[in-house]
Amino acid sequence: MDPIRNPYAPGAGQRPPELAGRGRELDVFDVVLERVARGRPERSLMLTGLRGVGKTVLLNTLRSQAISRLWGTGKIEARPDQSLRRPVAAALHMAVRELAPRHRAPERIDDFLGVLKAFALRANPAAAGGRGAALRLRDRWQPGIDVPTATGRADSGDIEIDLVELFTDAAAVATDVGTGIALFIDEMQDVGTDDVSALCAACHELSQLGGPLIVVGAGLPHLPAVLSAAKSYSERLFRYQRIDRLDRVAADQALTAPAVREQVEYEAKALDLLYDKSGGYPYFVQAYGKATWDNAPRSPITAADVRMAAPEAEAELAVGFFGSRFERATPAEREYMRAMASLAGAADPSATARVVDDVDPDAAVPTAEIARSLGRKPASLSPARDALIKKGLIYSGERGTVAFTVPHFGRYLRTQPG
Structure with a gap:
């Protein structure tokens, strides 16, 4: 048939022509938006799932829902080697610019932008090599906000204090307009430890104040564990939705x-x-x-x-x-993944055939079994395991187990020559 008329769209984050099987998630978010608009308490939302299940597509669709209700929105993609300070500043800048034309007091917008600029420019001296390095970084980079920099608000250098103050001020701007702000964060499992803690603290503060600002995150299945390690109350702070394969x-x-x-x-x-x-x-x-x-x-x-x-x-x-993804792994890491794949295949009667509903071909594998199959001590394999987790190739949902972040990756490895 005519390839030009081909309607299917396999691509990273590319919306398919028919967004099937996600009606429940869209309905839940509609309720969240409406409750926040009415001043009702509501939790921020976390989407979790393997790669290839459509988390990014769903995240973009939820953002479109917020925009259709005239919310201010911004989106970032977390990276393990990047602080959230600049990306969050850019995302909130975009969100407030969407609200600014409807605000009756332009000076209130300018006041917030001054705080936002201070937040963006405040490099962490410890990370930047001391106060001198932070000042040099400030000289080299400007956030593109044409207002005077505020002082004494969101500029302490402590990301947790600053993010709480910034989110509180952003929510106040949204309250003035009678709407809300939604910050969308993709690959949220890659957010650094201090930044995750700060995000949880900021969301906690907003939930207590009833501020109309929510965070919608998307990440791999171990994202709840990442959040819980940062703040124990995160288990109750967010609404978690697991995004799975389609029925x-x-x-x-x-x-x-x-x-x-x-x-x-x-x-x-x-x-x-x-x-x-x-x-x-x-x-x-x-x-x-x-x-x-x-x-x-x-x-x-x-x-x-x-x-x-x-x-x-x-x-x-x-x-x-x-x-x-396989090419990104070192020889030692590939050996570790091949052992994982072999163990998963031994428990998967459909490894080379069809998918059966009562069999999970992507189930977790005990790390002790991996070490035993390789004839190694578990501690000696920790560097390979930790590196694979950082590269986003495997995750640990429960202590002592690991699983692939990519569906059917084990089956792929079992078809490749050793």
Whole structure:
């Protein structure tokens, strides 16, 4: 069929033509926005899940919901080597600029921007090599805010104190306008320890004050553990939503709804096979759907078309989704992951066949078993394990276990030569 009309869109954070199976999450966020607008207490929201389940797509969709209600919004992507100070300042700058035209007192906006500028410019002396280094950094970089820098507010240098004051002032601006501010943070598990603690403290303060500012984060499955390690009350501070693979009905909808708009249909057996191949993971659904469309000669699409296209989809996944991540690992880290994959495969009767609903091919593996299979002491493998966690290739949801952050990564490794 015509590849130009191909409706499927496998891509990092790229919204699929049919956002299937996420109605509950969208409805929950609608309730959050409405409650905050009415001055009701509400928690910030954390989305967790493996890579490829559509967290970034959902995060962007939630942001669109907030914008449609005339909220001020900003979005950042956390990086393990970057402080939140500048990205948060840029995101809140964007959010307040969206609110500024509706504010009756321009000087109030300028006052907040002065505080925001002070927050952005206040480098951490300890991290920057002392006060002199912080001042040199201030001389080199400006945040693009054309107002005088405020003093005595959000400029102490302690990120927790400063972020609490900044969020409180931003919420006050939103209150003046009769709306709210939403800060969206992707890859939130990569936020540094001090910054995570500061974010929790700021959200805690806002929840007590009833300020109309919420944080919506998205991260890997161990994000709740990261937040809990920073502040014990984070377990009650946030509303957690696990984003999982699509069930059969939603996966079929993701494939058939865009096709119907192009006057194309699927045979039932083709949808059976596509679900077996993709496992319901949204990224895989799009990848297999795209390859199948390009290889199918006509409508309706058949199971034979899916079988013909599957090697093309798998080759693309092997390079762009699995292989690029595997290449980032050192030899020692690859050995560790291969041991993980081997142990997961021994417990997975569908390792080389189809996905079965009562079998989890991405289940966690005990670290003690990994060490035993490699004939090593667990302590000697800690550097490889810690490095893989920092690279976002594995995570530890429970003490003494690890799992892949990428769906079906173990199956991919079991198909590769040692």
